[in-house]
Amino acid sequence: MGHEDFRIGGAASGATRRGAPRRRIARTIAAAVLGCSVLAAWPAPAAGEYRAANGLIVKLKDAPAHERAQALGVAKADDAQGSRLQRVLGHAGISRYRAQPAGRAAQRLDFGRVLGGAEAARIAAQLRADPDVEWVVANEREQRLQAATPSDPYFAQQWWLANPGGSNSNALAARRRGLPGFEGAWALERGRAAAIVALLDTGITRHPDLAGQVLAGYDFVSTIDYANDGDGRDADASDPGDWVDNADRQSAPALFDDCEVQDSSWHGTQIAGLVAAVTDNAQGIASTSWDARVLPVRVAGKCGAEVADIIDGMRWAAGLAVATSGGGFLPANPNPARIISISFGSSAACNPAYQSTIDELAEHGVVVVAAAGNQHAAPMRPANCKGAIGVAALNRDGFKATYSNFGAGLVVATVGGDPDDEGAWGAILGDDGIVTLGNAGRTGPAAGGYARVYGSSFSAPIVAGAVSLMLSANPGLTPAQIVAGLRQSARPHVTSPVIGACSADNQGRCICTTQTCGAGMLDVAEAVRYAQTIGQQATFTPRRWPVEVIANAEVSEAVALGADVPPPAADSTLASAGGGGGAVGPLWLLGLTLSVAAVARAFRRRR
Ligand SMILES: [Ca+2]
Ligand SMILES: [Ca+2]
Ligand SMILES: [Ca+2]
Numbered sequence: 086m087g088h089e090d091f092r093i094g095g096a097a098s099g100a101t102r103r104g105a106p107r108r109r110i111a112r113t114i115a116a117a118v119l120g121c122s123v124l125a126a127w128p129a130p131a132a133g134e135y136r137a138a139n140g141l142i143v144k145l146k147d148a149p150a151h152e153r154a155q156a157l158g159v160a161k162a163d164d165a166q167g168s169r170l171q172r173v174l175g176h177a178g179i180s181r182y183r184a185q186p187a188g189r190a191a192q193r194l195d196f197g198r199v200l201g202g203a204e205a206a207r208i209a210a211q212l213r214a215d216p217d218v219e220w221v222v223a224n225e226r227e228q229r230l231q232a233a234t235p236s237d238p239y240f241a242q243q244w245w246l247a248n249p250g251g252s253n254s255n256a257l258a259a260r261r262r263g264l265p266g267f268e269g270a271w272a273l274e275r276g277r278a279a280a281i282v283a284l285l286d287t288g289i290t291r292h293p294d295l296a297g298q299v300l301a302g303y304d305f306v307s308t309i310d311y312a313n314d315g316d317g318r319d320a321d322a323s324d325p326g327d328w329v330d331n332a333d334r335q336s337a338p339a340l341f342d343d344c345e346v347q348d349s350s351w352h353g354t355q356i357a358g359l360v361a362a363v364t365d366n367a368q369g370i371a372s373t374s375w376d377a378r379v380l381p382v383r384v385a386g387k388c389g390a391e392v393a394d395i396i397d398g399m400r401w402a403a404g405l406a407v408a409t410s411g412g413g414f415l416p417a418n419p420n421p422a423r424i425i426s427i428s429f430g431s432s433a434a435c436n437p438a439y440q441s442t443i444d445e446l447a448e449h450g451v452v453v454v455a456a457a458g459n460q461h462a463a464p465m466r467p468a469n470c471k472g473a474i475g476v477a478a479l480n481r482d483g484f485k486a487t488y489s490n491f492g493a494g495l496v497v498a499t500v501g502g503d504p505d506d507e508g509a510w511g512a513i514l515g516d517d518g519i520v521t522l523g524n525a526g527r528t529g530p531a532a533g534g535y536a537r538v539y540g541s542s543f544s545a546p547i548v549a550g551a552v553s554l555m556l557s558a559n560p561g562l563t564p565a566q567i568v569a570g571l572r573q574s575a576r577p578h579v580t581s582p583v584i585g586a587c588s589a590d591n592q593g594r595c596i597c598t599t600q601t602c603g604a605g606m607l608d609v610a611e612a613v614r615y616a617q618t619i620g621q622q623a624t625f626t627p628r629r630w631p632v633e634v635i636a637n638a639e640v641s642e643a644v645a646l647g648a649d650v651p652p653p654a655a656d657s658t659l660a661s662a663g664g665g666g667g668a669v670g671p672l673w674l675l676g677l678t679l680s681v682a683a684v685a686r687a688f689r690r691r692r
């Protein structure tokens with residue numbers, strides 16, 4: 086039992102008590118053991134309470150700081166602390182150990198082997214009982230701050246929330262080079278309630294996986310013929326359904342002849358689920374921003390949304406005064422949003438109504454995130470307005486989804502689901518869509534359900550969720566900083582020797598550039614790091630990402646089928662709405678809504 090084999094650290098490098106040579110210390114440490122017979126008598130802690138530890142860290146009462154000890158002189162400090170430590174450990178039945186400085190005035194005790202969790206806890210308890218000991222902690226190995234996998238049962242199907250990764254040697258299911266990486270970003274920031282996202286959409290339905298996440302919004306649908314709730318603007322943003330049936334078309338052909346007969350979309354509920362479904366509640370899905378709140382601003386009834394309702398809805402969402410026809414103002418929004426997400430638009434240039442509103446919102450610190458559209462053509466308005474965060478849709482490999490619009494002026498691109506029944510390449514390269522909340526009602530609302538969806542409609546709220554995390558990390562970001570952060574943090578668009586660049590002659594699945602799909606692919610963890618860096622008054626240095634090159638047998642097989650020509654949009658302002666269905670997995674709930682449609686709608690003004 087050679088107590089002479091310890092060294093107490095901190096006073097001077099390499100100093101050893103009583104001059105023990107280094108090699109002897111090393112040999113002794115390697116052979117050091119604790120007397121198990123002594124330890125066995127101590128009560129065991131509850132299973133799982135402690136982790137294995139590479140020794141302990143002990144602070145003796147009144148121990149001088151290491152710098153102070155050095156000033157006092159090596160030998161003196163060593164003697165003073167060393168003998169105390171030796172006595173304390175001796176009381177605990179420990180005679181073989183090595184001590185090194187740790188922290189300001191503590192000692193790390195190395196027993197030459199890793200201690201089991203229960204064993205470390207027993208020794209720590211024994212030392213703690215000594216009146217000469219101020220504190221003891223286990224020298225446990227800390228973990229990378231990877232967010233715990235949320236408990237939501239459909240999380241496993243939410244491939245788009247996983248971290249980016251994979252390579253050409255992987256099958257499609259494991260190729261995730263186009264993903265935004267929310268799972269990794271959650272280690273930095275999971276979102277806060279103050280980071281409110283206003284959803285300008287069809288309103289909201291009740292859903293158990295939205296409990297507590299939805300603020301009181303407003304219904305801006307002013308044209309009663311479309312509103313479907315019997316009145317014009319009102320304080321209830323509930324979604325009564327936006328179905329269009331033959332009766333609508335026959336009774337009012339002038340109003341509905343541009344609208345396909347279809348069931349209610351529950352588009353607003355689907356988008357709310359992406360942003361703020363209750364996460365880690367062992368129910369349904371996970372969302373992008375765990376604790377964010379959504380503000381439902383109903384602007385769309387049957388067949389679309391009118392520009393006047395959209396701009397008033399945007400301004401109200403931001404907390405600005407909205408005038409009424411009676412000469413007064415609507416009740417102010419008590420929960421102003423800094424983020425407005427809109428997945429409605431039309432194929433036209435930005436107009437002054439949108440532009441002046443977006444400019445005004447920016448002066449109040451509010452950003453507008455807008456879907457590029459699904460006509461595989463030029464970006465729609467308001468995504469094409471200056472200052473708007475226009476978003477193109479990618480597939481999981483990082484190239485453009487077959488339907489997505491593309492062109493100048495977009496800010497960033499991210500996943501939107503890529504239908505396996507659209508375009509020549511869909512059967513080989515399509516994915517199984519974005520799983521989100523839905524509703525089982527065909528016309529009016531019924532029970533909450535779940536849906537698989539595709540469309541740039543869903544890429545925009547995914548970016549809005551990312552901005553919510555950015556503002557959670559740093560509420561001081563300005564709109565210009567948010568846009569700059571999304572651009573600077575984005576990963577470069579993928580390239581490919583076999584897939585052509587997006588162009589007027591190649592509108593389906595194609596390779597994005599900074600000219601066609603924004604600055605790059607959304608990277609949420611980097612966007613949050615940008616927000617944190619700016620918050621510390623520091624300069625953000627963008628990472629130098631490698632450019633992923635997409636080339637493998639599967640991609641070549643798809644390319645060999647000819648150009649990926651998506652189905653033509655039925656109308657220049659109306660997205661084609663595919664039908665579809667099918668089983669989506671054994672865990673699926675009864676009453677599931679299947680929405681296999683690109684559901685970004687457009688509205689063509691009729692008057
Ligand atoms: Ca109404
Ligand atoms: Ca209403
Ligand atoms: Ca959930």
